Amino acid sequence: xxxxxxxxxxxxxxxxxxxxxxxxxxxxxxxxxxxxxxxxxxxxxxxxxxxxxxxxxxxxxxxxxxxxxxxxxxxxxxxxxxxxxxxxxxxxxxxxxxxxxxxxxxxxxxxxxxxxxxxxxxxxxxxxxxxxxxxxxxxxxxxxxxxxxxxxxxxxxxxxxxxxxxxxxxxxxxxxxxxxxxxxxxxxxxxxxxxxxxxxxxxxxxxxxxx
Amino acid sequence: xxxxxxxxxxxxxxxxxxxxxxxxxxxxxxxxxxxxxxxxxxxxxxxxxxxxxxxxxxxxxxxxxxxxxxxxxxxxxxxxxxxxxxxxxxxxxxxxxxxxxxxxxxxxxxxxxxxxxxxxxxxxxxxxxxxxxxxxxxxxxxxxxxxxxxxxxxxxxxxxxxxxxxxxxxxxxxxxxxxxxxxxxxxxxxxxxxxxxxxxxxxxxxxxxxxxxxxxxxxxxxxxxxxxxxxxxxxxxxxxxxxxxxxx
Numbered sequence: 001x002x003x004x005x006x007x008x009x010x011x012x013x014x015x016x017x018x019x020x021x022x023x024x025x026x027x028x029x030x031x032x033x034x035x036x037x038x039x040x041x042x043x044x045x046x047x048x049x050x051x052x053x054x055x056x057x058x059x060x061x062x063x064x065x066x067x068x069x070x071x072x073x074x075x076x077x078x079x080x081x082x083x084x085x086x087x088x089x090x091x092x093x094x095x096x097x098x099x100x101x102x103x104x105x106x107x108x109x110x111x112x113x114x115x116x117x118x119x120x121x122x123x124x125x126x127x128x129x130x131x132x133x134x135x136x137x138x139x140x141x142x143x144x145x146x147x148x149x150x151x152x153x154x155x156x157x158x159x160x161x162x163x164x165x166x167x168x169x170x171x172x173x174x175x176x177x178x179x180x181x182x183x184x185x186x187x188x189x190x191x192x193x194x195x196x197x198x199x200x201x202x203x204x205x206x207x208x209x210x211x
Numbered sequence: 212x213x214x215x216x217x218x219x220x221x222x223x224x225x226x227x228x229x230x231x232x233x234x235x236x237x238x239x240x241x242x243x244x245x246x247x248x249x250x251x252x253x254x255x256x257x258x259x260x261x262x263x264x265x266x267x268x269x270x271x272x273x274x275x276x277x278x279x280x281x282x283x284x285x286x287x288x289x290x291x292x293x294x295x296x297x298x299x300x301x302x303x304x305x306x307x308x309x310x311x312x313x314x315x316x317x318x319x320x321x322x323x324x325x326x327x328x329x330x331x332x333x334x335x336x337x338x339x340x341x342x343x344x345x346x347x348x349x350x351x352x353x354x355x356x357x358x359x360x361x362x363x364x365x366x367x368x369x370x371x372x373x374x375x376x377x378x379x380x381x382x383x384x385x386x387x388x389x390x391x392x393x394x395x396x397x398x399x400x401x402x403x404x405x406x407x408x409x410x411x412x413x414x415x416x417x418x419x420x421x422x423x424x425x426x427x428x429x430x431x432x433x434x435x436x437x438x439x440x441x442x443x444x445x446x447x448x449x450x451x452x453x454x455x456x457x458x459x
Binding site for chain 2: 149
């Protein structure tokens with residue numbers, strides 16, 4: 001059970017194979033093919049839901065966020081620009097924005113901070129991919145989760161905390177500095193250093209040129 | 212010193228952690244700094260992966276159906292007159308490449324445009340063919356729009372099953388201020404029906420997908436220049452006209 005866990009005969013073996021499949025799905029969505037949306041959900045729905053759940057903290061809201069996010073992806077598929085990154089990154093950015101909007105609309109900042117704290121308690125160590133996903137995607141995602149969890153776990157705790165507060169909590173650097181009672185300059189440097197480390201650690205998952 | 216400041220900002224910007232004021236300052240800097248733009252893109256990809264770090268949580272089985280149900284209530288946005296849609300451009304490059312074999316491409320200008328577009332299309336031909344085979348059904352029909360053999364020119368791809376067209380325009384300067392281009396579908400003996408309005412980019416090109424009214428059958432397609440927002444009926448003679456090529 002290592003990073004190399006990929007079943008035989010699936011597209012995940014080909015480097016870039018699944019990003020290309022994702023792009024084809026988005027393209028079909030742009031011309032109104034609902035089945036492509038369903039396939040995109042099968043491939044990334046669990047990721048989007050886990051992300052939404054981490055941000056909003058409860059099931060009903062997380063489902064609303066995911067439905068909204070895929071709805072937005074459906075409507076705006078024609079504007080997806082493959083030169084700017086992977087489909088999965090596009091989808092997670094939409095989902096995160098929707099989730100943070102919902103949290104802010106409900107004035108739930110305290111809960112967000114609580115959630116971010118929960119992430120410290122080993123939640124990130126989970127590498128088991130949900131069984132609901134397509135098998136190739138499950139293996140691929142298992143690998144991604146494993147690498148991301150390990151990369152985050154290897155960050156010094158203060159650096160990881162800054163990343164989590166920014167990404168899952170949606171806090172600005174100024175807000176993070178206030179929250180942690182640290183100088184703003186310290187927070188800025190930590191964020192940069194942490195993201196640099198993650199970039200190096202996650203380079204196997206990044207597209208060519210970004211690593 | 213200022214360089215260092217921006218390098219630190221790129222990471223925070225990618226995470227959406229700059230204040231609104233800092234973000235607008237950084238965006239102004241990004242306009243002229245390719246190095247920082249590349250930094251931001253790389254960090255955005257890293258940030259995108261952080262989603263995989265969320266604690267495992269399983270969606271309810273009914274969520275898939277809800278996603279599809281809500282999508283059924285809206286159609287995808289069709290870019291009209293917006294900037295060139297990058298992947299549509301890549302698709303058009305492939306369309307044109309396929310068209311080459313079918314004898315669609317004759318004008319040298321089109322071949323030059325094809326080379327440029329193909330160069331921009333980063334993916335392998337095999338992947339593109341897979342994509343295009345999906346986008347276009349076998350019964351797609353085409354029209355070459357021209358004005359007496361001179362530039363500008365355009366090509367229309369019409370998928371009747373999906374009620375959708377893709378138009379690819381070449382060598383057409385952007386419309387003057389307060390004006391727009393409008394694409395028409397004309398059935399024999401009937402008034403023109405507006406398909407949509409568009410504008411080209413400064414390089415004189417456009418690739419755009421547009422919706423066709425369901426059930427509309429037309430034999431001729433044309434482009435006119437109209438007041439911004441378009442007109443219910445053409446207010447001038449079309450400068451680009453093409454006949455739809457039936458394949459059967």
